[in-house]
Amino acid sequence: MTAESSDRRRRTPEQRRARADRILDAAAELxxxxxxxxxxxxxxxxxxxxxxxxxxxxxxxxxxLFTALLRRERVLMLEAVRLCTAGRAEPVxxxxxxxxxxxxxRPLLKALLLGDGEVLGAxxxxxxxxxxxxxxxxxxxxxxLGVLREHGLVRSDLTPAEQQNVMxxxxxxxxxxxxxxxxxxxxxxxxxxxLAETVQRTLGSGHPVTPESxxxxxxxxxxxxxxxxxxxxxxxxxxx
Amino acid sequence: MTAESSDRRRRTPEQRRARADRILDAAAELxxxxxxxxxxxxxxxxxxxxxxxxxxxxxxxxxxLFTALLRRERVLMLEAVRLCTAGRAEPVxxxxxxxxxxxxxRPLLKALLLGDGEVLGAxxxxxxxxxxxxxxxxxxxxxxLGVLREHGLVRSDLTPAEQQNVMxxxxxxxxxxxxxxxxxxxxxxxxxxxLAETVQRTLGSGHPVTPESxxxxxxxxxxxxxxxxxxxxxxxxxxx
DNA sequence: ATATGACTGAATATACGTATCTAGTCATAC
DNA sequence: GTATGACTAGATACGTATATTCAGTCATAT
Numbered sequence: 001m002t003a004e005s006s007d008r009r010r011r012t013p014e015q016r017r018a019r020a021d022r023i024l025d026a027a028a029e030l031x032x033x034x035x036x037x038x039x040x041x042x043x044x045x046x047x048x049x050x051x052x053x054x055x056x057x058x059x060x061x062x063x064x065l066f067t068a069l070l071r072r073e074r075v076l077m078l079e080a081v082r083l084c085t086a087g088r089a090e091p092v093x094x095x096x097x098x099x100x101x102x103x104x105x106r107p108l109l110k111a112l113l114l115g116d117g118e119v120l121g122a123x124x125x126x127x128x129x130x131x132x133x134x135x136x137x138x139x140x141x142x143x144x145l146g147v148l149r150e151h152g153l154v155r156s157d158l159t160p161a162e163q164q165n166v167m168x169x170x171x172x173x174x175x176x177x178x179x180x181x182x183x184x185x186x187x188x189x190x191x192x193x194x195l196a197e198t199v200q201r202t203l204g205s206g207h208p209v210t211p212e213s214x215x216x217x218x219x220x221x222x223x224x225x226x227x228x229x230x231x232x233x234x235x236x237x238x239x240x
Numbered sequence: 241m242t243a244e245s246s247d248r249r250r251r252t253p254e255q256r257r258a259r260a261d262r263i264l265d266a267a268a269e270l271x272x273x274x275x276x277x278x279x280x281x282x283x284x285x286x287x288x289x290x291x292x293x294x295x296x297x298x299x300x301x302x303x304x305l306f307t308a309l310l311r312r313e314r315v316l317m318l319e320a321v322r323l324c325t326a327g328r329a330e331p332v333x334x335x336x337x338x339x340x341x342x343x344x345x346r347p348l349l350k351a352l353l354l355g356d357g358e359v360l361g362a363x364x365x366x367x368x369x370x371x372x373x374x375x376x377x378x379x380x381x382x383x384x385l386g387v388l389r390e391h392g393l394v395r396s397d398l399t400p401a402e403q404q405n406v407m408x409x410x411x412x413x414x415x416x417x418x419x420x421x422x423x424x425x426x427x428x429x430x431x432x433x434x435l436a437e438t439v440q441r442t443l444g445s446g447h448p449v450t451p452e453s454x455x456x457x458x459x460x461x462x463x464x465x466x467x468x469x470x471x472x473x474x475x476x477x478x479x480x
Numbered sequence: 481a482t483a484t485g486a487c488t489g490a491a492t493a494t495a496c497g498t499a500t501c502t503a504g505t506c507a508t509a510c
Numbered sequence: 511g512t513a514t515g516a517c518t519a520g521a522t523a524c525g526t527a528t529a530t531t532c533a534g535t536c537a538t539a540t
Contacts, residue, residue, distance in 0.1 A: 011481090011482075040531085040532060040533085041532075041533065041534085042532070042533095045485090050483085050484090051483060051484040051485055052484085052485070052533085052534085053483065053484055053485070053534090053535080053536085054482090054483060054484075056533095056534070056535085057482080057483080060534095061533080061534080062532090062533060062534085131421060134421070135421070135423070138423075138424065160424070161420070161423065161424040161425070161426055162426070162430075162434060164420060164424040165420060165424065165426050165430075165431060165434055166434055166438060168413075168417055168420055169410070169413035169414055169417045169431070169434070169435070169438075170409070170410070170413055170438070171413075172412075172413045172416060172417035172418075173408075173409035173410055173411075173412045173413025173414070173416075173417070174409055174413070176412060176413075176416060177408055177409045177412035177413070178412075180401075180404060180405060180408055181371060181374070181375070183375070183378075183401065184378065184400070184401040184404040184405065185401070186401055186402065186405050190402075190405075191405060191409070194402060194405055194406055194409070195409070197442065198406060198409075198410070198438060198442045201441040201442050202437065202438045202441050202442065206446075251511090251512075280501085280502060280503085281502075281503065281504085282502070282503095285515095290513085290514090291513060291514040291515055292503090292504085292514085292515070293504090293505080293506085293513065293514055293515070294512090294513060294514075296503095296504070296505085297512080297513080300504095301503080301504080302502095302503060302504085481540100482539100482540085483538105483539085483540080484536105484537105484538085484539075484540095485536105485537105485538100486535105486536100486537095486538105487534105487535085487536090487537100488532105488533105488534090488535080488536105489532105489533100489534100489535105490531105490532095490533095490534105491530105491531085491532090491533095492529100492530080492531070492532095493528105493529080493530070493531080494527105494528080494529070494530085495526100495527085495528080495529095496525105496526090496527090496528105497524105497525090497526090498523105498524080498525080498526105499522105499523080499524075499525095500521105500522080500523070500524085501520105501521085501522075501523085502518105502519105502520095502521085502522095503518105503519100503520090503521095504517105504518090504519095504520105505516105505517080505518080505519105506514105506515105506516095506517085506518105507514105507515105507516095507517100508513105508514085508515100508516105509512100509513085509514080510511100510512080510513080510514095
């Protein structure tokens with residue numbers, strides 16, 4: 001063994017993070033299979049090939065571990081949206097549609113947003129979204145809408161509170177409303193399109209994105225996603 | 241006592257109905273006060289000044305009684321909307337707004353639509369809205385939208401399934417989405433306005449009601465409400 | 481310093497017997 | 511025919527005692 005051999009117990013931050021990710025991978029796998037309530041830390045440690053005590057070197061409690069898992073999912077989702085929209089200049093509805101679809105694509109976020117008790121169990125009841133983060137997200141979105149309004153793409157006769165309520169209500173309805181019976185049934189993809197259209201028509205001014213405003217719209221979108229990502233990443237770091 | 245004295249045990253249909261209403265009044269009072277789970281038929285019979293057996297001369301089970309109660313509320317709500325809109329020629333959003341507000345005004349319907357388990361308890365879990373009635377309601381609404389479309393007041397590029405999904409999602413979000421924290425909080429009345437605006441902008445064509453179309457719009461509205469009332473009344477009659 | 485996994489106690493599930501409650505019935509009265 | 515309310519059976523709540531599970535700890539090993 002050399003002087004700086006891997007035999008040394010001291011771990012680099014990268015190694016720590018890689019192991020945390022392996023543990024979270026195992027947790028994600030097991031929650032997807034058995035649900036939160038039935039997933040024990042012994043299961044997770046076995047799947048991740050670490051001792052249970054090691055988990056407590058990363059998180060102070062079981063809940064903290066799964067909180068971190070959800071936060072990592074959120075970061076990954078936002079990164080995916082960030083990639084999709086890179087450089088594009090879409091109206092509000094387009095952004096909303098991508099957000100909705102990327103959320104639906106990820107089982108844990110989908111379960112979280114659908115309020116699926118089978119998957120998330122007690123986590124749903126006890127977990128509270130931190131007010132600071134929620135407000136920061138709202139503020140970032142409001143700023144995004146503000147830029148679009150300056151370019152005449154968003155109505156100027158709605159207060160920020162009204163805009164946020166429209167967004168919240170539309171999203172909530174989209175995720176939670178039960179599917180309609182057969183003659184009216186639509187799959188989630190089509191419903192996401194309708195959600196986008198609803199938001200676009202309710203919040204938008206009706207004017208299309210002009211070539212002149214395209215650059216600024218693209219920048220505002222990127223800026224919003226960056227801010228959201230920053231908040232999401234910060235929250236994830238808090239969870240180690 | 242005369243020959244046709246009230247001493248005769250034979251009851252007229254009007255007397256029967258009046259007594260059923262008294263029983264339903266008592267049930268409404270008690271459910272409002274204690275919730276469905278804690279309201280016993282002994283309570284109801286005592287409050288309505290009838291023997292418990294009498295209740296079973298009207299309904300075959302406890303559940304049937306409370307089903308009738310909910311159905312009566314629905315009829316009363318629709319009658320109120322019918323009165324409000326009498327002769328008026330409002331666009332879709334206006335009708336939606338009135339429906340939403342009249343539902344919110346009635347504690348039992350509000351509880352039903354909000355999915356309030358405290359008030360409705362087990363009734364929420366076991367009660368299924370009959371598919372036939374739901375479909376008939378949808379059909380009636382689709383017909384209403386059809387007339388408005390003929391007059392250019394409603395978009396023609398959405399399928400009926402898409403229209404119904406927008407309606408269902410918007411209503412669901414309006415009733416179920418939790419209130420936003422303080423800087424963005426709006427009361428239910430304002431949210432009803434936003435619901436109306438959302439539906440109007442998403443389903444509507446953007447053209448205003450012209451004097452020429454006013455009469456037909458008013459008639460279509462009245463026709464829809466009449467059909468809805470007919471269905472609601474039929475369902476109520478089924479529940480005696 | 482870092483990692484482990486056997487260990488512990490608090491919480492949760494299971495089992496069982498008893499008490500209470502109440503939806504629905506029906507013999508009786510009018 | 512109509513109305514009653516005491517009655518019953520089945521369900522539900524409660525109390526208690528026992529078993530099991532699992533989050534979190536810590537003495538030990540490297």
